[in-house]
Amino acid sequence: MQRRLWQILAVLLAFTLVAAACGDDEDDAASGSASEAADDTTTDSASASEAADDDTAAEDAATDSGGTSAVTAGFVYLTETGDAGWTYAHDNGRQFAEEQTGATTLTVENIPEGSPEFDTAVRDFIDQGADVIFGTSFGYMDAMEALAAEFPDVAFAHATGYMSNDTNFGNYFGRIYQARYLTGLAAGEASASGNIGYVAAFPIPEVIRGINAFTLGVKEANPDATVTVNWTFTWFDPAVEGDAANALLEGGADLIAMHQDSTAAGEAAEAAGARWVSYNSDMSAYAPDAYLASAIWDWGPYYASVIEAVADGSYAGGAYWGGMDDGIVQIGSLADDVSAETTALIEERAAAMIASEFDPFTGPINDQDGNEVIAAGVVPADGDLLGMAYFVEGVIGSAEG
Amino acid sequence: MTGRLRVVPRGFAGPAVRFGVPVAALFVALTIGAVLLGVSGSDPFEAYRTMFNASLNGWASLTRTLALATPLILTGLAAAVAFQMRVYNIGAEGQLYLGAIAASWIGLFLPADIPAVLMLAAMVAFGAVAGAAWAMFAAIPKALFNADEIITTLMLNFVALSLMNYLIFGSRSFWREPQRAFPSGKRLPDSAVMPELSGRLHFGFIIAVVCAVGLWWVLRRTTWGFEIRTIGDSPTSARYAGMSVRMKTIAVLGISGALAAIAGVSEVSGVTKGLEPNALATDIGYAGIIVAVVARSNPLGVVPVATFLAAIATSGSRLQGIGIEVEVVYLLQGLIFLTVTAGEFFVTNKVELVSTDADELPNDNGTPGAEMTGAK
Numbered sequence: 001m002q003r004r005l006w007q008i009l010a011v012l013l014a015f016t017l018v019a020a021a022c023g024d025d026e027d028d029a030a031s032g033s034a035s036e037a038a039d040d041t042t043t044d045s046a047s048a049s050e051a052a053d054d055d056t057a058a059e060d061a062a063t064d065s066g067g068t069s070a071v072t073a074g075f076v077y078l079t080e081t082g083d084a085g086w087t088y089a090h091d092n093g094r095q096f097a098e099e100q101t102g103a104t105t106l107t108v109e110n111i112p113e114g115s116p117e118f119d120t121a122v123r124d125f126i127d128q129g130a131d132v133i134f135g136t137s138f139g140y141m142d143a144m145e146a147l148a149a150e151f152p153d154v155a156f157a158h159a160t161g162y163m164s165n166d167t168n169f170g171n172y173f174g175r176i177y178q179a180r181y182l183t184g185l186a187a188g189e190a191s192a193s194g195n196i197g198y199v200a201a202f203p204i205p206e207v208i209r210g211i212n213a214f215t216l217g218v219k220e221a222n223p224d225a226t227v228t229v230n231w232t233f234t235w236f237d238p239a240v241e242g243d244a245a246n247a248l249l250e251g252g253a254d255l256i257a258m259h260q261d262s263t264a265a266g267e268a269a270e271a272a273g274a275r276w277v278s279y280n281s282d283m284s285a286y287a288p289d290a291y292l293a294s295a296i297w298d299w300g301p302y303y304a305s306v307i308e309a310v311a312d313g314s315y316a317g318g319a320y321w322g323g324m325d326d327g328i329v330q331i332g333s334l335a336d337d338v339s340a341e342t343t344a345l346i347e348e349r350a351a352a353m354i355a356s357e358f359d360p361f362t363g364p365i366n367d368q369d370g371n372e373v374i375a376a377g378v379v380p381a382d383g384d385l386l387g388m389a390y391f392v393e394g395v396i397g398s399a400e401g
Numbered sequence: 402m403t404g405r406l407r408v409v410p411r412g413f414a415g416p417a418v419r420f421g422v423p424v425a426a427l428f429v430a431l432t433i434g435a436v437l438l439g440v441s442g443s444d445p446f447e448a449y450r451t452m453f454n455a456s457l458n459g460w461a462s463l464t465r466t467l468a469l470a471t472p473l474i475l476t477g478l479a480a481a482v483a484f485q486m487r488v489y490n491i492g493a494e495g496q497l498y499l500g501a502i503a504a505s506w507i508g509l510f511l512p513a514d515i516p517a518v519l520m521l522a523a524m525v526a527f528g529a530v531a532g533a534a535w536a537m538f539a540a541i542p543k544a545l546f547n548a549d550e551i552i553t554t555l556m557l558n559f560v561a562l563s564l565m566n567y568l569i570f571g572s573r574s575f576w577r578e579p580q581r582a583f584p585s586g587k588r589l590p591d592s593a594v595m596p597e598l599s600g601r602l603h604f605g606f607i608i609a610v611v612c613a614v615g616l617w618w619v620l621r622r623t624t625w626g627f628e629i630r631t632i633g634d635s636p637t638s639a640r641y642a643g644m645s646v647r648m649k650t651i652a653v654l655g656i657s658g659a660l661a662a663i664a665g666v667s668e669v670s671g672v673t674k675g676l677e678p679n680a681l682a683t684d685i686g687y688a689g690i691i692v693a694v695v696a697r698s699n700p701l702g703v704v705p706v707a708t709f710l711a712a713i714a715t716s717g718s719r720l721q722g723i724g725i726e727v728e729v730v731y732l733l734q735g736l737i738f739l740t741v742t743a744g745e746f747f748v749t750n751k752v753e754l755v756s757t758d759a760d761e762l763p764n765d766n767g768t769p770g771a772e773m774t775g776a777k
Contacts, residue, residue: 002469002714006688008735009710013691013742080727108718109727114585114673114680116601117718120465124722138583139679202570204583233566233678400572 002117004110069101071132071311073303074125076118077109078137078261079236085261085280086235089297090136090159092281096300101307106130113139122147126154132310134303135159137235138206145169155315157306160206162386164317172302173206175323176279177213177385178353179295181360182331182346183257183277184217186293189342190275190335191218191255194225197248198397199258199265201235205388207259208399210295212392213360214257214277219394221342228253229397238264249274255292266290275335282332294332302328321382325354361385366393407755411748418748426744430737437736441729448725448733455719456712464602470704470711471602471671472497474609475664476689477696477703478616483657484698485620486633490654492539492554493661494686495561496532500662501669502565503531505576505589505676508669513590520592525608525666532662533655535561540654544647550654558686565678576676586675595671605667610704612660617700629653661686695742697749713738 073094081091087109098105106128108121118140122133132155135144141161148156148169158164161171187196196218200207215227228251230244241260245268248256257277258265263286269276270287277293278284284291302322309315322328331350334343352358363374368391374380391399411418435445456466476493483490504524511520538557542548568574570584578587595603620626629649632639636646664685673680692710696702713734720730 003683005714005731005734006684008731009691010687012735012739108721112680114677121718124719233570
């Protein structure tokens with residue numbers, strides 16, 4: 001969270017320098033430099049505070065508790081709950097779990113991955129009596145593993161990771177690729193040019209899997225369409241995400257999908273008159289004309305179940321990878337102009353996935369060079385999906401970043 | 402209007418002003434902050450107790466603050482040395498990355514079983530050279546063609562960030578751990594990790610303080626330092642006096658880049674223990690500019706300013722922990738820092754009310770701001 005503080009201070013300092021240097025020619029260079037350095041941070045802070053405005057209401061909504069759990073749960077977030085994306089979805093889940101179980105919840109926002117601040121935040125939670133810690137970003141994994149070993153009486157649940165033990169440290173995630181495949185069906189129909197752009201955070205299996213599932217859906221609706229990937233190397237940076245979307249739009253894309261935590265790509269699509277498939281939460285309010293569909297998370301029931309397991313002493317770590325059948329991943333609202341046939345197809349495929357009768361990665365599937373990677377009729381094992389490092393046919397870009 | 406405010410430098414600030422003003426400023430900040438906290442529904446006393454406990458009260462909190470201050474001191478020095486010569490190095494952020502990249506390379510390259518002293522010395526030397534070399538991309542165009550270093554150093558930050566991201570996220574580089582699905586840096590061997598002093602505080606802090614004292618000595622006690630400050634005051638007269646502004650521009654940006662890079666060495670070796678772009682890119686380089694400006698580019702001033710800033714910053718997550726919203730936390734932190742900084746302004750300057758009838762040239766636009774030329 002210190003990074004945001006530096007940015008705010010830099011902007012404030014720039015203002016004071018400009019004021020102090022007024023009328024002093026010799027100081028012009030100094031004031032110029034500071035304001036320029038601050039320039040790229042201004043947009044960032046401004047958009048963040050805008051986004052933050054609407055999260056107060058959400059927090060207020062979660063005051064009454066239905067349950068009576070004595071458990072205290074600490075949530076560590078990568079960004080702010082006002083991001084409308086990843087952290088927002090987790091915080092909705094927290095509020096749901098709090099209402100369901102009556103547990104006390106603690107939160108801390110803007111904790112960077114790989115930083116000692118994570119360790120500090122968790123120790124603070126434990127000092128305050130936390131019985132379970134939820135770490136909601138991949139890069140917290142090593143620190144969580146160490147803390148889980150140091151505090152065997154505290155439960156640790158880590159989103160998106162792969163480490164666990166069978167006592168107090170588990171990981172959890174969802175098969176968001178199922179929902180992404182469904183949004184691909186809508187996108188393939190909506191893109192007139194067949195040139196689709198995808199703003200993506202990091203070239204890692206989680207993101208690659210989502211791009212592939214989306215592309216499989218796109219190609220099912222329009223076999224000639226392509227999906228061009230633009231990597232941002234950040235989960236959350238509205239300025240970078242918006243730039244990446246604009247680059248794709250200038251390259252002729254008429255639809256933008258994304259694996260990012262802010263709404264910036266959607267706002268870029270809206271400004272360019274293009275369409276947008278959002279992620280994390282139903283972001284239709286942020287770009288009402290561009291919005292087409294969304295792949296969304298519902299973490300609440302899972303959080304409630306972990307808190308209940310901690311309360312009755314049955315939490316035992318392990319790995320959880322839930323799908324649409326558990327409701328942890330869902331498809332958000334569809335825009336009005338999605339055709340009746342496509343809507344019906346999406347509903348049919350969703351029902352089939354919930355019933356475990358359909359998997360979007362069922363072969364034959366070729367990689368982007370045309371080599372068969374999944375043979376006809378084969379449904380890849382979870383291990384193959386979790387390690388997916390190649391792009392399927394139709395994706396333009398490098399899976400190495 | 403019958404009068405105007407004029408800011409004039411104080412010749413000498415007495416002890417009452419020296420100590421009274423910062424204390425008063427802190428009190429003002431805490432009072433405004435209390436109102437802010439009260440309005441947002443939090444208990445100000447609990448908040449302040451939490452801030453104090455989290456940052457300064459007790460050995461564990463203090464070492465945590467000093468650990469965060471360590472890279473801030475070094476990037477603050479990097480900015481300060483350049484500012485002394487009126488060269489505006491905005492590139493500490495990128496130079497820090499280069500220091501981390503170079504130090505982790507040599508740390509992974511050398512045999513893990515060589516003595517830690519040798520290993521760490523090699524990392525600091527390698528990192529410093531890399532940071533200085535990176536700064537040359539701005540220094541040489543500045544020296545030869547007077548290319549604006551503000552633009553070049555700033556732009557180089559983004560190049561350096563892309564380079565660091567490429568090494569870990571974009572390629573299977575030497576730095577990247579091949580065994581893990583998520584791109585992350587190879588862990589440095591134990592001999593390449595800064596020895597722990599206490600808790601999170603590591604040897605990098607000693608290096609930072611030594612650099613501060615060393616830089617102060619060079620600037621204040623050597624001819625070279627005198628020349629740097631002379632060029633800063635007036636490049637024209639320095640040139641008349643036979644000083645080579647070009648060579649010194651290159652040297653100062655090189656030293657500045659090296660200091661920022663040592664911050665990167667200290668972070669990669671003492672904190673992240675591997676090249677981790679997400680954990681290294683936390684704007685510490687930009688924060689160093691703030692530190693240098695507040696410390697008025699005095700190397701010895703950089704240490705307490707960086708520590709003060711670190712104390713404010715480190716209490717942030719604890720404040721959130723007691724239920725204060727993150728935006729209020731930032732506001733409170735910014736408020737305290739800015740008010741104390743503003744207080745410092747009044748230690749070195751005094752504000753006078755002057756009559757408009759005084760025999761001065763009329764003010765062009767009539768605003769008091771235009772009179773604030775005594776700020777130096």
